[in-house]
Amino acid sequence: MITTRGLARTFTSRSRSGRTTVEAVRGVDIDVAEGELIGFLGPNGAGKTTTLRMLTTLLTPTAGEATVAGCDLRTDPLGVRKRIGYVSQSGGATAEAKVGEELVLQGQFYRMPAARARARAAELVEQLDLRGLDDRRCRTLSGGQRRRLDIAMGLIHEPKLVFLDEPSTGLDPQSRANLWDHIRKLRNEQGATVFLTTHYLDEADALSDRIIVIDNGAIVAEGTQDELKSRVAGDAVRFTVDTEHAARAATIAERLNGARELSTADGEVFLRVPRGDTAMPELLRALDAEHITMTAMSVQRPTLDDVFLTFTGRSLREAEAPDTETTKEHADVA
Amino acid sequence: MLRDAALMFNRDARLGLRSPAWIGVSLMQPLLYLLFFGPLMERIVASTPGFPPGNAWQILVPALVVQLGLFASSFAGFGILADIRTGTLERFRVTPASRAGLLLGKVGYNVAQLLVQATLIIVVAVLFFGLRAPFGGIVLTLVLAAFLGATLASASYALALVIRNEQAFPAMLQTVLMPLFLLSGVMIPITTGLAPNWLYIISRINPFSYVMEAERAAFRAATDGLFTGIIVLAVLTVLAVWWGTRTFQKENA
Numbered sequence: 196m197i198t199t200r201g202l203a204r205t206f207t208s209r210s211r212s213g214r215t216t217v218e219a220v221r222g223v224d225i226d227v228a229e230g231e232l233i234g235f236l237g238p239n240g241a242g243k244t245t246t247l248r249m250l251t252t253l254l255t256p257t258a259g260e261a262t263v264a265g266c267d268l269r270t271d272p273l274g275v276r277k278r279i280g281y282v283s284q285s286g287g288a289t290a291e292a293k294v295g296e297e298l299v300l301q302g303q304f305y306r307m308p309a310a311r312a313r314a315r316a317a318e319l320v321e322q323l324d325l326r327g328l329d330d331r332r333c334r335t336l337s338g339g340q341r342r343r344l345d346i347a348m349g350l351i352h353e354p355k356l357v358f359l360d361e362p363s364t365g366l367d368p369q370s371r372a373n374l375w376d377h378i379r380k381l382r383n384e385q386g387a388t389v390f391l392t393t394h395y396l397d398e399a400d401a402l403s404d405r406i407i408v409i410d411n412g413a414i415v416a417e418g419t420q421d422e423l424k425s426r427v428a429g430d431a432v433r434f435t436v437d438t439e440h441a442a443r444a445a446t447i448a449e450r451l452n453g454a455r456e457l458s459t460a461d462g463e464v465f466l467r468v469p470r471g472d473t474a475m476p477e478l479l480r481a482l483d484a485e486h487i488t489m490t491a492m493s494v495q496r497p498t499l500d501d502v503f504l505t506f507t508g509r510s511l512r513e514a515e516a517p518d519t520e521t522t523k524e525h526a527d528v529a
Numbered sequence: 530m531l532r533d534a535a536l537m538f539n540r541d542a543r544l545g546l547r548s549p550a551w552i553g554v555s556l557m558q559p560l561l562y563l564l565f566f567g568p569l570m571e572r573i574v575a576s577t578p579g580f581p582p583g584n585a586w587q588i589l590v591p592a593l594v595v596q597l598g599l600f601a602s603s604f605a606g607f608g609i610l611a612d613i614r615t616g617t618l619e620r621f622r623v624t625p626a627s628r629a630g631l632l633l634g635k636v637g638y639n640v641a642q643l644l645v646q647a648t649l650i651i652v653v654a655v656l657f658f659g660l661r662a663p664f665g666g667i668v669l670t671l672v673l674a675a676f677l678g679a680t681l682a683s684a685s686y687a688l689a690l691v692i693r694n695e696q697a698f699p700a701m702l703q704t705v706l707m708p709l710f711l712l713s714g715v716m717i718p719i720t721t722g723l724a725p726n727w728l729y730i731i732s733r734i735n736p737f738s739y740v741m742e743a744e745r746a747a748f749r750a751a752t753d754g755l756f757t758g759i760i761v762l763a764v765l766t767v768l769a770v771w772w773g774t775r776t777f778q779k780e781n782a
Contacts, residue, residue, distance in 0.1 A: 251623055252623070253619060253622060253623060273625050276623060276624060276625045277625050279623075281623045283616045283619050283620065283623075284616070285614075285615060285616030285619075286615075286616055286620075287615055287616030287617040287618075287619060287620030288615075288617070289544065289612075289615065289617050290615070291544050291547055291548065292540075292543075292544060296540075296543065300536060300540055301620065301624070303532075303536050304533065304536060304621060304624035304625070304626040305624050305625065306625060348620065
């Protein structure tokens with residue numbers, strides 16, 4: 196569905212101190228298969244929106260090439276536009292316009308005849324819980340309704356590939372959970388490929404089949420949540436034995452495949468192994484053979500925050516630098 | 530492209546009619562001119578040599594139409610800045626809709642707005658201030674006003690997309706518009722008989738003076754300066770629409 200090679204974008208801004216060049220996206224390679232739900236994760240200013248705007252033809256790449264929904268981004272942007280749906284961060288519903296009008300108009304801009312646009316709008320209103328809001332002005336909608344309208348507008352022409360930019364930003368927890376359901380349905384029931392950007396770890400974790408992590412304009416990691424987590428330091432294993440057996444237990448644990456960061460404190464042994472779930476039975480058998488009794492144990496999978504920390508050297512929360520991304524984009528035209 | 534233009538025109542018109550305050554707001558100024566400035570002009574025109582032919586109302590009313598065309602249409606760019614802020618423009622730009630079509634639809638609506646307002650001013654002037662003008666002349670005046678509106682609205686959209694700042698845009702407009710306005714002799718015609726030579730020369734550099742003269746000539750059903758004005762206006766319109774569409778087609782717009 197999406198293939199990019201060396202896709203890059205530099206912004207030049209002119210100020211009193213002269214020209215400054217910002218490499219917002221530094222040559223990314225992205226491959227997305229049909230039917231995948233991809234989480235594009237990174238802190239604000241990492242290049243997520245810039246990448247997305249390139250993939251949706253809103254911004255011309257300064258280098259690299261890409262095929263989106265079967266069309267070449269550079270030579271056939273119109274083909275790309277016809278085949279993709281895009282829901283931007285700000286959404287774009289006009290405050291004074293009516294919900295029904297906005298949906299039909301968007302469909303008509305996608306070259307749909309008015310009657311078909313109306314039929315499709317009615318279908319989406321049903322699917323996205325917007326019933327009875329047709330004649331309401333957009334400014335009177337709640338945050339969650341607004342967001343669902345934005346998404347409905349992006350889906351009006353039944354695209355096979357949908358881009359969602361920070362879909363849940365600014366929503367309350369309940370609307371957020373509801374929105375997640377709709378996004379899952381989009382893929383599971385309608386077979387759409389979904390590419391969503393987010394700077395929320397839990398969102399990427401909960402929704403995606405696969406995560407692509409971007410930082411500083413470059414892709415630093417990609418894989419399923421489990422793959423990414425297992426490439427991190429590994430699972431944290433903690434177990435307790437009698438204090439007198441602790442030293443021997445530690446020696447046994449050390450023989451586990453890939454064990455590291457081993458430490459003992461009183462009767463508690465700590466270590467990391469690549470896969471805690473498979474290492475555990477092995478450890479139990481080995482301890483049994485030596486007649487050492489384990490009294491307690493725990494295995495903790497790394498979180499996406501650990502993943503982020505491992506690949507970028509800082510945690511996602513520290514990396515947050517609000518608004519740098521938008522400033523960059525506006526500097527370009529100033 | 531025409532379908533996209535029509536869709537955009539309908540959208541803007543629908544939104545415009547939903548809050549019809551604009552009609553009153555932008556009509557206020559020309560109506561005040563008719564009421565408080567027109568009577569003053571009557572005596573001045575009668576007793577001062579150097580004015581172009583015609584009575585005070587024949588001089589003032591086309592001027593008010595030009596003023597409306599200059600100012601009301603120039604602020605069209607504001608609408609696009611709001612559409613950028615809310616993401617609406619981006620939502621349209623991600624569809625296969627023609628960029629030129631989107632712009633022309635917007636410009637078309639601005640022109641329609643201007644024509645409604647200009648017609649109202651003329652009707653008021655005829656009914657309450659004794660303006661007499663040939664029907665053909667009025668129609669020609671309105672046609673010229675439509676082109677003037679298209680020129681300024683297109684240029685305004687282009688400028689707004691280049692500046693992209695809701696604070697800087699009006700400041701920029703005022704700076705550009707005031708000299709253009711004063712130097713086109715809208716309030717008091719800049720003729721050799723009325724203006725010092727240097728002012729007259731500067732006004733000749735301003736393309737809108739020719740448009741102003743053509744409007745006045747059309748109003749009197751005269752031909753002096755009419756053709757020059759039409760040619761100048763045609764060139765201006767082509768340039769402005771070209772600038773507007775080009776800016777609109779550029780990636781970041």
